[in-house]
Amino acid sequence: MECAACHHDENLPASYGDHAPPGAPNWHLPPPETKMVFIGLSPRELCQVIKDRGATGGKDLAAMLAHVRDDKLVAWGWAPGGPRSLPPATRADTVAAFNTWMSAGAPCPL
Ligand code: HEC
Known part of the structure; x- marks a missing residue:
C-alpha cells in the first residue's frame, strides 16, 4: 500500500x-x-554524512539547512502527535545551531 x-x-x-x-x-x-x-551514527559520522552530497540526495549544506528549516515532513518530527517523544532541541534551536555551525565552516568533532 502507498x-x-x-x-x-x-x-x-x-x-x-x-x-x-x-x-x-x-x-x-x-x-x-x-x-x-x-541513524546510529557518532557525532563525527553524522557531521560527515550531512556534508556528503552522496548521502543527502545531492543537497549541499544550504539545502540541508532549508530541509531542516522548511520541510513539512521534517517538521513533523517536532510535532509527531500522540505519546511519541520529541527531539531534545526545538526546531528553532536546531536551525539556529545549524546556522552557527555553517558560519563556522561546518567543522566536524574529532
Ligand atoms: C495500512 C495503513 C498504513 C500504511 C499503508 C502505512 N502506515 Fe505508517 N502508520 C500507520 C499507523 C496506524 C501508525 C501509528 C502506529 C502507532 O502509533 O502505534 C503508523 C505509524 C508510522 C510512523 C510513526 C512511527 C512512530 O515512531 O510512532 C511512521 C514513521 C510511519 N508510519 C511511516 C510509514 C511509511 C513511510 C509508510 C509507507 C512506506 C507507511 N507508514 C505506511 C499506518 C500505516
Whole structure:
C-alpha cells in the first residue's frame, strides 16, 4: 500500500487515539540508496554524512539547512502527535545551531 493510504497531510485529531497514523505532506521513506543514513551514527559520522552530497540526495549544506528549516515532513518530527517523544532541541534551536555551525565552516568533532 502507498503510505498516503493511511498517512494524510497532517496528524489526525487526538480523538482518534494514540495509535492513529500520524501525517505530514509527502509522507514517504528515503530512497533505498540513502535509507535512514543518519541513524546510529557518532557525532563525527553524522557531521560527515550531512556534508556528503552522496548521502543527502545531492543537497549541499544550504539545502540541508532549508530541509531542516522548511520541510513539512521534517517538521513533523517536532510535532509527531500522540505519546511519541520529541527531539531534545526545538526546531528553532536546531536551525539556529545549524546556522552557527555553517558560519563556522561546518567543522566536524574529532
Ligand atoms: C495500512 C495503513 C498504513 C500504511 C499503508 C502505512 N502506515 Fe505508517 N502508520 C500507520 C499507523 C496506524 C501508525 C501509528 C502506529 C502507532 O502509533 O502505534 C503508523 C505509524 C508510522 C510512523 C510513526 C512511527 C512512530 O515512531 O510512532 C511512521 C514513521 C510511519 N508510519 C511511516 C510509514 C511509511 C513511510 C509508510 C509507507 C512506506 C507507511 N507508514 C505506511 C499506518 C500505516
